[in-house]
Amino acid sequence: MSAGDSCHNLAEPSSTIGLDPSVRSLRHYVALVGPPNAGKTTLFNRLTGLRQKVANFPGVTVEHHVGKARTTAGREVFLIDLPGIYSMEPRSEDEEVTRDVLTGAKPGIGQPDAVILILDATNLHRHLLLAAPILSLGLPTLVVLNMADDLAKRGGSIDPAALAAQLGCPVALISAATGQGVDKVQQFLEGSSARPPATAKRVELPILQDLPGCRRWAGQVGSDSGYSAPAPPIWTRRLDSVFLHPQLGPFVFLLVVISVFQAIFSGAQPLMDGVESWITLSGNWLGAALPEGVIRSLLIEGIWAGVGSVLVFLPQILMLFLFIGILEDSGYLARAALIADRTMSLVGLQGKAFIPLLSAYACAVPAILSTRTIENKRDRLATILIAPFMTCSARLAPYLLLIGTFVQDRPLLGPFLHTQTAAMLGLYLLGFLAAIATAQLLRSTVLRRQQSVFVLELPPYRMPNLRSLGLRLYDRAFVFLKNAGTVILLVSACLWVLAHVPYKDGQPAKLEDSVAGQIGHAIEPAIKPLGFNWKIGVGLITSLAAREVIVGTLGTIYGIENADKDDVNLQQALRKDLTPAGAGALLVFFAFAMQCFSTIAVVRRETGGWFWPSVQFVYMSVFAYLSAWGTFVLLSR
Amino acid sequence: MQLTFNKDSKAPGATALEDISSLVDLRCGQAAVLESLEVESDLGRRLMELGFFPGGDVVAAGCAPGGDPRVYRVDGSEIALRTETARFLKIRTSSIRTITPPKSTSSRS
Numbered sequence: 001m002s003a004g005d006s007c008h009n010l011a012e013p014s015s016t017i018g019l020d021p022s023v024r025s026l027r028h029y030v031a032l033v034g035p036p037n038a039g040k041t042t043l044f045n046r047l048t049g050l051r052q053k054v055a056n057f058p059g060v061t062v063e064h065h066v067g068k069a070r071t072t073a074g075r076e077v078f079l080i081d082l083p084g085i086y087s088m089e090p091r092s093e094d095e096e097v098t099r100d101v102l103t104g105a106k107p108g109i110g111q112p113d114a115v116i117l118i119l120d121a122t123n124l125h126r127h128l129l130l131a132a133p134i135l136s137l138g139l140p141t142l143v144v145l146n147m148a149d150d151l152a153k154r155g156g157s158i159d160p161a162a163l164a165a166q167l168g169c170p171v172a173l174i175s176a177a178t179g180q181g182v183d184k185v186q187q188f189l190e191g192s193s194a195r196p197p198a199t200a201k202r203v204e205l206p207i208l209q210d211l212p213g214c215r216r217w218a219g220q221v222g223s224d225s226g227y228s229a230p231a232p233p234i235w236t237r238r239l240d241s242v243f244l245h246p247q248l249g250p251f252v253f254l255l256v257v258i259s260v261f262q263a264i265f266s267g268a269q270p271l272m273d274g275v276e277s278w279i280t281l282s283g284n285w286l287g288a289a290l291p292e293g294v295i296r297s298l299l300i301e302g303i304w305a306g307v308g309s310v311l312v313f314l315p316q317i318l319m320l321f322l323f324i325g326i327l328e329d330s331g332y333l334a335r336a337a338l339i340a341d342r343t344m345s346l347v348g349l350q351g352k353a354f355i356p357l358l359s360a361y362a363c364a365v366p367a368i369l370s371t372r373t374i375e376n377k378r379d380r381l382a383t384i385l386i387a388p389f390m391t392c393s394a395r396l397a398p399y400l401l402l403i404g405t406f407v408q409d410r411p412l413l414g415p416f417l418h419t420q421t422a423a424m425l426g427l428y429l430l431g432f433l434a435a436i437a438t439a440q441l442l443r444s445t446v447l448r449r450q451q452s453v454f455v456l457e458l459p460p461y462r463m464p465n466l467r468s469l470g471l472r473l474y475d476r477a478f479v480f481l482k483n484a485g486t487v488i489l490l491v492s493a494c495l496w497v498l499a500h501v502p503y504k505d506g507q508p509a510k511l512e513d514s515v516a517g518q519i520g521h522a523i524e525p526a527i528k529p530l531g532f533n534w535k536i537g538v539g540l541i542t543s544l545a546a547r548e549v550i551v552g553t554l555g556t557i558y559g560i561e562n563a564d565k566d567d568v569n570l571q572q573a574l575r576k577d578l579t580p581a582g583a584g585a586l587l588v589f590f591a592f593a594m595q596c597f598s599t600i601a602v603v604r605r606e607t608g609g610w611f612w613p614s615v616q617f618v619y620m621s622v623f624a625y626l627s628a629w630g631t632f633v634l635l636s637r
Numbered sequence: 638m639q640l641t642f643n644k645d646s647k648a649p650g651a652t653a654l655e656d657i658s659s660l661v662d663l664r665c666g667q668a669a670v671l672e673s674l675e676v677e678s679d680l681g682r683r684l685m686e687l688g689f690f691p692g693g694d695v696v697a698a699g700c701a702p703g704g705d706p707r708v709y710r711v712d713g714s715e716i717a718l719r720t721e722t723a724r725f726l727k728i729r730t731s732s733i734r735t736i737t738p739p740k741s742t743s744s745r746s
């Protein structure tokens with residue numbers, strides 16, 4: 001997947017290492033195994049220096065990722081980060097990945113050479129349940145007790161040496177988040193303690209099929225190692241009594257969402273103005289420095305106008321990601337899924353499907369991957385099919401542009417809710433409702449309801465880690481800038497060329513008669529009923545690659561059109577070309593259309609064929625077209 | 638396939654019928670001893686992996702606005718279940734006791 005949108009890069013980590021079977025025998029692979037949310041990825045990132053996604057809810061990692069770690073003594077080890085499991089008996093596809101890697105069934109990797117079993121030290125008894133099946137694999141194993149900081153803070157304790165004697169393998173008490181004790185993991189990777197210490201007797205493991213027996217064993221092992229459980233997380237209880245309160249809970253949620261959107265509009269405005277004036281200034285400077293001619297026109301009216309008009313939205317997109325990051329890292333997301341379960345069950349889905357849907361507000365691609373945690377196959381497919389309706393961050397730029405241009409900003413509920421914010425919220429709601437309606441449709445036709453069970457573990461709330469939040473925003477900004485510097489730049493440049501050829505008598509064609517103009521005019525009959533003219537049509541074509549490209553395209557077209565005038569901005573130009581009804585139709589079209597190559601590619605991969613992505617594309621396109629048409633007709637009366 | 642995981646090998650009839658109720662009957666802040674899981678064996682396994690063991694303590698910790706799903710505190714973690722599932726997790730009515738909310742409610746086993 002190399003098509004450029006601003007979001008898919010998280011899902012396809014270019015930084016992790018491909019698995020080449022020919023070098024497998026030369027490499028030392030160590031798998032990171034553990035129950036969900038135990039901190040596997042946190043440790044993986046710390047050891048490899050990579051930035052895989054960490055968040056505070058179970059089921060964040062859904063694929064195996066390989067990364068290279070170098071121990072302090074210089075040994076090279078390949079770490080495999082895995083999805084969390086509760087046992088070696090998978091119930092969902094992400095758990096299958098882990099089982100396959102551990103048993104050596106995954107092609108290209110083979111069985112790992114050693115295992116690091118990561119358990120949450122604040123919940124040791126239950127997490128020790130997993131020790132029995134993992135130890136019985138017979139691989140050299142290090143047991144890591146993570147969250148040492150949390151354990152100490154809440155007054156619990158454990159004697160790692162005693163536990164090591166009980167389990168017959170080395171045990172390290174660490175905090176992956178702070179780095180405390182990680183040197184012991186380094187030592188293990190070094191190979192010094194890859195084998196059980198010679199003194200350890202062979203330990204008796206319980207019969208794996210007998211779960212109550214395993215639990216008794218875990219309890220015994222725990223208490224024999226002097227484990228004293230920590231006090232319950234008081235803050236989690238206090239916060240939950242607000243967030244899950246029958247009336248207060250939903251109210252607080254609404255309050256937070258509204259203020260975030262208000263912040264995106266008004267709070268980001270100074271930043272946006274800053275970016276905008278910087279772009280204008282640099283454009284003017286460039287214009288003054290270059291001699292009049294083709295090159296200058298290409299750079300200023302083509303590329304600068306195209307790329308610049310997208311760059312303006314960077315601050316707002318980052319604010320959205322900051323908000324999503326806080327939701328995910330704090331642990332609130334699992335509560336949101338709990339609250340949403342009621343609504344989701346009305347359309348035959350379960351609350352767990354809400355987690356991918358919420359992360360689809362950032363981008364549909366990782367969201368579709370994370371549906372792997374949904375156990376029921378039909379639930380999973382239905383969630384994949386509705387996820388692209390959720391308002392992803394790529395829609396933000398066209399939404400902001402059109403709303404900023406066509407909606408008068410007036411206070412609606414005092415200073416708290418403005419009309420523009422309300423319009424934005426309305427569009428988010430619209431996407432969600434379309435998703436729900438589609439789910440209902442699927443459930444009553446092709447994907448008839450199956451018994452599905454909702455079981456969700458609620459993690460304790462944690463303070464979002466500022467460093468990792470900052471790094472995530474940084475990565476996000478980088479992806480956005482890279483996308484602007486590649487895809488949008490390329491599209492703008494091509495468009496500029498297409499808008500100037502064919503040359504007649506040594507003069508470029510007029511915009512209307514250029515190739516771009518002709519293409520636009522060719523599809524104009526199809527989009528005229530929606531209130532769009534040929535320029536919007538060109539934007540619709542280029543935005544098939546990724547939604548925000550339309551903003552760049554319009555920037556370029558109007559840049560060329562108004563090359564001789566000074567200071568005509570995109571908004572003013574748009575107002576001349578679109579009626580408010582047409583703008584409404586365009587917004588609705590963007591809310592529903594599946595304009596994203598990366599999403600199509602990932603749906604193909606996850607559903608194993610072209611059937612579902614084709615159905616989805618056709619369905620969403622028709623849905624978008626008809627709704628846009630309806631909107632235009634309604635609004636222009 | 639329906640499997641019943643009983644707390645001990647005692648025949649199911651050994652406890653008086655009226656003494657059996659389900660997790661749904663627990664009010665917020667009440668605890669009880671889990672008696673059996675009358676669910677499909679796959680799901681039963683997963684529930685046990687999450688801490689629902691026959692003979693273990695379960696505390697009703699709360700619920701989503703609207704009353705469903707419910708949140709239970711078992712074996713050191715909080716798990717949310719729908720009422721339709723919780724109904725099949727049986728408890729002995731006589732084991733129900735009220736825990737004063739702000740006090741420590743951790744269930745040690």
Ligand SMILES: Nc1nc2c(ncn2[C@@H]2O[C@H](COP(=O)(O)OP(=O)(O)OP(=O)(O)O)[C@@H](O)[C@H]2O)c(=O)[nH]1
Binds near residue numbers: 039042057146178
């Ligand atoms: N206090 C504390 N929090 C930690 C520590 N290690 C990880 N966390 C937090 O625990 C949560 C889960 O961390 P992850 O690394 O995503 O867990 P994981 O095991 O990869 O989870 P899955 O991918 O869902 O299986 C995050 O909120 C981390 O910030 C630690 O040592 N101390």
Ligand SMILES: [Mg+2]
Binds near residue numbers: 054061
């Ligand atoms: Mg992970």
